[in-house]
Amino acid sequence: MEHFDKKAIDSKVAAGLPFTDRWHNRFHLEMPFGLINDPNGLTYADGEYHIFFQWNPLGCEHKNKCWAHVRTRDFVHYSLPELSLWPSDEHDKDGCYSGCGFAEKGKVRVFYTCNAKNDGVRTPAQRLGTLQEDGSVRKDEIVIPDSPEGITGHFRDPYLFHRHGRRYFVIGAQADGEKPRGTVLIYKEGKDGWQNLGELHTRLGDFGYMWECPNMLHFGSYDALIFCPQGLEAREFDRQNLYQAGYIAGHLSLDSMDMMQHTKFQELDHGFDFYASQVFQHEGRHILLGWMGMPDRDDEYPTREKGWMYSLTMPRVLTLRQGHIFSRPAAELKALRIEDTALDIDSDMEDKLSTRLFDGSEVLMDITLGKAKKVELTLVYGLEKTVFSYDHTTQVMTIDRTGMKNGGRGVRRFKMFVDRVLSLQLFVDRAAVEAFFQHGEEAASFLVFPEKNIRPELRVTADAPLETVTGRVWELDSFRFNP
Template structure:
């Protein structure tokens, strides 16, 4: 029996036509201002790069189902994070190198070209992987031409979990970081350097950190520069949950400090998580006009608590976030371009004094800016109420903790997340509430939390702010947000 050609199940024209026909979204669970697809499974954002005022956004996509299989790349572009081109299939498994998936990677500009660097995944009949790192070039027809393989397999001393290249620059030289697993099943990050003389990529070794046994795999590394500080972002898998941290299945965080590429040592502070919610993973950061802009995957590997699978699609990307580094701590804030989504005539001001309860009705997609002056209140609870269903965000001043509880929802993932959040007399919260996604920014982005909610019935949410003692002031504003547009 003749074997089927690799990639023959991918008919790009048919798939792209089906995407166009699926827009605008009609499913009540589809979000208004988060990137997602009308069908299939999406996950890691990839290949983020800006060229000539256009931001290119690639992301992993299985257009053939809602399982973690058939890893391909979708592609869209935007100038303003409000208007996007209709996403298209750009790259899919097509040869012996990537027959088992086009895994994660990065983007860069070379001359007039947008290029990508990604991990090819191929397995033999025994399930043994051969991961190869390969460049590609975005063509005028929207496909990625697959070019040279620069690292043909995993390095000696490391398993086949060897992936997610991210290119960075130092003193005019090109380097990349790779997520890896040592043969003793501990995670690490490796560095490679491009030799300008012959174009070959040479290993520099591991980045040495204080975390020698910190999970069994480090995925999705990003190496960022904030002034004179280096920040290594990565996703360690296999950490044990502890009070106030590591409470999701897998983590995503960073080490901030100074990296010497001569000694390959990163002098750094403690590992800090980028997001304290239930559904955040595999972020990628790119630099544009002096800003570090992050997109993340709103999902979690190996979790099965997403009811939209029944509807033929699953997962979203976060809104773009701008990262800043202050005293060794990353602050995350929504990109300023997103203010264009505010429907100004919908604005409702919050202004209450000496009160124990404030209520505000939210639209199908909404933003709420809230500032609370505690006064006598020792605990404050913000509730997103969907009829009888609810998610609560409870702040305890004495414990200096924020607790997010979504056990009050009937569908989708449940659970509780508690983390430290230091305040004095005031609490600042910025909420973006989409149909099934909430992105919360606390204390001007000092902490963030991303999570899904799947109300059983179509009910517009209400924001309720309550306290056991009188709050001195509750001020702010609520807007309805428009949907992002595809053209």
């Protein structure tokens, strides 16, 4: 087991801020060194949001899993990131895996999976912890010492939720058998501890070999199970990443352990780099953070050679409408806009529109298609490019990254209905791009690593005159880290 010196690691993080490398993002949470992944322990307590996330401070490999921690009141100003939870005993010696957070009696508590391997056998234990004044997490009692019968050692990522005044948690799992099968289990809190209610039944059938990072959300009279299935075959218009992040919406019956009348599985994000999202609730908002990365694809991220990897998404607010989750950037992010440099787009576009973006930009655009059947929005980085193209005839959006030289490339396609107006909200950071289409009906997140250190240009072209193009481009400020 590695030795983790919190004081030394925290000092090294502070020395690495603010970022100077041209691929480090300005308004996405990142670390100056090491590999980050799943957001964890998202909690609101005493006027502050607490964001934890997986972090290997010792290198760019998926091992030495610790938790980092930041606090923010507004998703713009953050405390300095710090090491908060790290492998230290027989239960979590092989990693502090993902989990959730909650506020209790004025304290921030966490509930996470301990990972220990002995003679090739994995023992996953679920443990509580409490955030201390110095930013570290005190490890408290183990509440579930191992995976239950019929479930392999792949049993992780507990997520607490409330129903009918009682506490429950949903947890990702793999059912044992000749062919391992992804599933989730639900536990109920009682006087004598936590009772395993068994598997949650769905109509999905054989749906991958492992389900990770489940969240159980409540929208009015509807429930949504968010989870990350591994082992699905790619299809023409969905499931095109190695692993997926999505949801089913319906009605949770804890009596029959059924997700009743649920929708088909739908993805939360159609980009190349989105996984392991977590949602927390505050003042009626469901706020999501995701990991901008993909497991088992580390070679697609050239920052590894610079000693750091991956980002978190910006916070998004989720709403459920007619069985579909819409996601919009949290309203607090408007505070990043620098109004005096904003550019208005107002064009009866005959041919093409081109606008130079900033080091960090937000683009809000409505394109009234008119006679055009195909429209392309291209992010141009000198001789490199990433293209969003929409075909109104087939109702297909395509994101094409093959015009980039560094990092992951490829194409993603998904169905998206547009009547007359294609609406787009685009956030372009130094390496991270997040796009929201049709007022949040669909989203796409991905990373690009331009070869040249130049500000991108946004070009809009179409196969026939567009009726109108209206919108605004803002320069965005950076996140602020305050000691």
